[in-house]
Amino acid sequence: MSERKKMTLPGLYAKVAEGTPITWLTCYDYPTAYLQDQAGVDMILVGDSLGMTMLGFDSTLPVTMEDMVRHTAAVRRGAPNVWLVGDMPYMTYQPSVETAIRHAGRFMAECGCDAVKLEGGVEMADRVAGIARAGIPVIGHLGLTPQSVSALGGFKLQGKGAAQAKKIVDDAKALQEAGAFCILLELVPDRLCQIITERAQHCIIMGLGSGPHAHGQLLIYHDAFALYPKFKPRMAKVFADAGAVIREGLNGYVKEVTAKTFPTQENWFGMPDAEFAELEKLLKGDTSGR
Ligand code: KIV
Numbered sequence: 001m002s003e004r005k006k007m008t009l010p011g012l013y014a015k016v017a018e019g020t021p022i023t024w025l026t027c028y029d030y031p032t033a034y035l036q037d038q039a040g041v042d043m044i045l046v047g048d049s050l051g052m053t054m055l056g057f058d059s060t061l062p063v064t065m066e067d068m069v070r071h072t073a074a075v076r077r078g079a080p081n082v083w084l085v086g087d088m089p090y091m092t093y094q095p096s097v098e099t100a101i102r103h104a105g106r107f108m109a110e111c112g113c114d115a116v117k118l119e120g121g122v123e124m125a126d127r128v129a130g131i132a133r134a135g136i137p138v139i140g141h142l143g144l145t146p147q148s149v150s151a152l153g154g155f156k157l158q159g160k161g162a163a164q165a166k167k168i169v170d171d172a173k174a175l176q177e178a179g180a181f182c183i184l185l186e187l188v189p190d191r192l193c194q195i196i197t198e199r200a201q202h203c204i205i206m207g208l209g210s211g212p213h214a215h216g217q218l219l220i221y222h223d224a225f226a227l228y229p230k231f232k233p234r235m236a237k238v239f240a241d242a243g244a245v246i247r248e249g250l251n252g253y254v255k256e257v258t259a260k261t262f263p264t265q266e267n268w269f270g271m272p273d274a275e276f277a278e279l280e281k282l283l284k285g286d287t288s289g290r
Contacts, residue, residue: 007083022216033078046072053222072111097130119145121171125178132179140175144187209235
């Protein structure tokens, strides 16, 4: 396992204070978590985007708490040193403050999370306050909030007009006052992100597709490594085409098995001659296995 020191909340604030951007990626499984920890990624979000990236749904809405617990605990096993954030799935916090605290607690107790994230602004401020009062670090999520994609009219830029931008600024203030230690701004204009970052008070502002001014950047792992087959959003950069590498390997596997060039002797195990002779003796006259 890696030699890194475990990322902590003071560690994240220290990065903000020194002006070093925080790195944050989504992750949903053990081996990828291991690689991200090795690479020195600061934070991991086990997003409910796993409904799309891992389970093949068209939205995040079908994702359950059981899905999240299973994947988040696996990520923690692979990445013991990152600041691990569990994403609260649809209807695990919207119904009431009590529901929100109970489900946030499951992420901490069953998955080893460091924090949870939920979507929404002022209307979710009491949920944020309740979770924070329970001693659980909370991240708010504003701008494009995928659980409300139907109400927002699709996966598109939020806060382009002044009135909607003002509402996002107000929402960010309400979340901070409620006790959010961090806010994710997804797909808002760069200058709106800059204003919110400049006004933040002891609150870390993270951006996804929202320009360079936030305290750090989040990317969806499957977008950054070309692993999501349906589309690549403009806000994502492909850092390596893992999809192409895997596809080439798969083609090779199919070709070699079909051509009987795999497996070769180094891929199998033999049996000592004496044992094989004994086996033949034991099987002589035994027709039960035929
Ligand atoms: O579920 C997720 O990965 C997210 C990101 C889109 C921010 O919430």
